[in-house]
Amino acid sequence: MNWQWFVSADYAQARFVVQHLLALTYLLAFLTAVNQFRPLLGEHGLTPVPRFLAAAGFRRAPSLFHLHYSDRFFAAVAWLGTAVSAAVLAGAADVLPLWASMVVWALLWVLYLSIVNIGQVWYSFGWESLLLEAGFLAIFLGPAHVPPPMPVLWLMCWLLFRVEFGAGLIKMRGDSCWRDLTALYYHHETQPMPGPLSRRFHQLPRPLHRVEVAANHFTQLVVPFGLFAPQPVASVAAVIVVVTQLWLVLSGNFAWLNLVTITLAFAAMGPQVLGWLPVPLPDSPAPVWWLALVLVLTATMVALSYWPVRNMLGRRQVMNRSFNKLHLGNTYGAFGSITRTRYEVVVEGRDGGSRWREYDFKGKPGDPMRRPPQVAPYHLRLDWLMWFCAISPGYGRGWLPRFLEALLRNDRHVLKLLRRNPFPESPPTEVRARFFRYRFTTARERRETGAWWVRDPVGEYVPPVSLDDLAR
Known part of the structure; x- marks a missing residue:
C-alpha cells in the first residue's frame, strides 16, 4: 500500500503547536486538581470520592482510583500528571522514540480520565470531555522525527467542527435572543464568571452587539465547513475560529474551553500560515504498525461519531454529552439559553x-x-x-x-x-x-x-x- 497520502511533513508545524498547547492545557488541568481536589472531593471533601466509589463500579466510572483511593494517592497522581505535562510542554516527548511518545501521551490521558470520572458535579463541564477527546487523539500524532499522520489531524478538525457547529445549532434551536440577535444585550453581564473587560463589552452599542451575534453564527454555522476545504481555505477558516475564540477570552472566563478550541484550530493550518515556525522537519519513516493503528483509530472515531451526529441532527439536541465513559465521540455546545438578569x-x-x-x-x-x-x-x-x-x-x-x-x-x-x-x-x-x-x-x-x-x-x-x- 502506498502510504504517501497518509502522512505529510507540511503539517509538522501544525502538529508542534497542537501538541504543546495540549500539554499546556493538561498542565493547567492537573494543577487545578492539585489545588482544589482535596477540599471538593477528598476523603473529607464536599462530595467525598470514597462515598462515590462505593456506589459506582468501574464500568460506570473507569478510573485508577478503583484500585485504591486516599488523598495522598490522589495527590501523587495529580502531581505525576503535572510533572509529565510540564515535561511534554518543554519538548521531552518530541525526541522520544515513537512508542515511548505514545506511552507518555496515553499516560496523561489515563491519569486525567481517572480524575474526571470520579469528579462528579465538579467535573461535569464540557471542557473536561473536550480535553480528554483531544488528548486521546494526540496519542497518535507521533513525535517530531516522524511525519504527522493526516487522518489524526482530520479527526481533530472533525472534533473542532462538532464543537463549533454543535454550539451554533444549540443557539439557533434554543433561546430566541440568539435568533433575533439580542443575546449579547445580556450575556456579557450574566455569564458565569465575567472578566476584567466584560463590563466594557456589555456597554458596547447595541447595534455592535447584534453584529457580534451575527458574526458568532457565521463562525459556528458556516466557517466549520471550511476546515475540510483545500488550502488555503482551511487555514483561513481556522484563523477565523482562533480570532473568535480570542474575542471570547477577552470578554469572559471560560476555563480552558477557548484554549482547547484554539488548539484544535491549529490542526487545520498549513504551511501558508505556520511555515515561519522553526520546527525541524521529520527525518524518520513512519512505521507500518503505527500507520495501521492510525487506521484503526480513524475507523473507531468515525463509528463513534454516529451518536454526536444523530444528536446534532435531532430535534432534541443536548449540550455537552458523553455517550461513553471514555469521553470519546462527545457532543458539545454552550449557552443554548441566556439569562437576562x-x-x-x-x-x-x-x-x-x-x-x-x-x-x-x-x-x-x-x-x-x-x-x-x-x-x-x-x-x-x-x-x-x-x-x-x-x-x-x-x-x-x-x-x-x-x-x-x-x-x-x-x-x-x-x-x-x-x-x-x-x-x-x-x-x-x-x-x-x-x-x-x-x-x-x-x-x-x-x-x-x-x-x-x-x-x-x-x-x-x-x-x-x-x-x-x-x-x-
Whole structure:
C-alpha cells in the first residue's frame, strides 16, 4: 500500500503547536486538581470520592482510583500528571522514540480520565470531555522525527467542527435572543464568571452587539465547513475560529474551553500560515504498525461519531454529552439559553451578636467595588458551581450544606478555595446565604462611586444556621 497520502511533513508545524498547547492545557488541568481536589472531593471533601466509589463500579466510572483511593494517592497522581505535562510542554516527548511518545501521551490521558470520572458535579463541564477527546487523539500524532499522520489531524478538525457547529445549532434551536440577535444585550453581564473587560463589552452599542451575534453564527454555522476545504481555505477558516475564540477570552472566563478550541484550530493550518515556525522537519519513516493503528483509530472515531451526529441532527439536541465513559465521540455546545438578569448567592457569617461579614470568592462577583478578575484558562470549580446555584438551588443540594459546615469549622482546606476569610482567628457561630440581583454600573455610577457592580438584595437563600442546626 502506498502510504504517501497518509502522512505529510507540511503539517509538522501544525502538529508542534497542537501538541504543546495540549500539554499546556493538561498542565493547567492537573494543577487545578492539585489545588482544589482535596477540599471538593477528598476523603473529607464536599462530595467525598470514597462515598462515590462505593456506589459506582468501574464500568460506570473507569478510573485508577478503583484500585485504591486516599488523598495522598490522589495527590501523587495529580502531581505525576503535572510533572509529565510540564515535561511534554518543554519538548521531552518530541525526541522520544515513537512508542515511548505514545506511552507518555496515553499516560496523561489515563491519569486525567481517572480524575474526571470520579469528579462528579465538579467535573461535569464540557471542557473536561473536550480535553480528554483531544488528548486521546494526540496519542497518535507521533513525535517530531516522524511525519504527522493526516487522518489524526482530520479527526481533530472533525472534533473542532462538532464543537463549533454543535454550539451554533444549540443557539439557533434554543433561546430566541440568539435568533433575533439580542443575546449579547445580556450575556456579557450574566455569564458565569465575567472578566476584567466584560463590563466594557456589555456597554458596547447595541447595534455592535447584534453584529457580534451575527458574526458568532457565521463562525459556528458556516466557517466549520471550511476546515475540510483545500488550502488555503482551511487555514483561513481556522484563523477565523482562533480570532473568535480570542474575542471570547477577552470578554469572559471560560476555563480552558477557548484554549482547547484554539488548539484544535491549529490542526487545520498549513504551511501558508505556520511555515515561519522553526520546527525541524521529520527525518524518520513512519512505521507500518503505527500507520495501521492510525487506521484503526480513524475507523473507531468515525463509528463513534454516529451518536454526536444523530444528536446534532435531532430535534432534541443536548449540550455537552458523553455517550461513553471514555469521553470519546462527545457532543458539545454552550449557552443554548441566556439569562437576562444576574443573580448571585452571597455567603456571610457572624460571631455571636456581631455584624454579618461576607466571604469573598476568588472569581465570582461579590464585593461591588472589586473588578472582575482574569482567571481563565485556570478553572475555579467552586465559583462556577455557585453561579449555577444562583440559577437553581438544586445545583447545590449535594454539597452546599457541607460547604456551610466547613465554614463553621474554619476548615483550612475549604477556605483555601476562597479569596478571603473574614474570621481568621476563630470560626463564626452562624453562616447564611443571601440572594442578590447584580448589574454592571453605568459610566456615571462608576465615576461617582468607583464600583463595578450595583447589587440589590432579593431575599434569603439559606437562613442563618449553626453547627447544631446542621447536625439535626
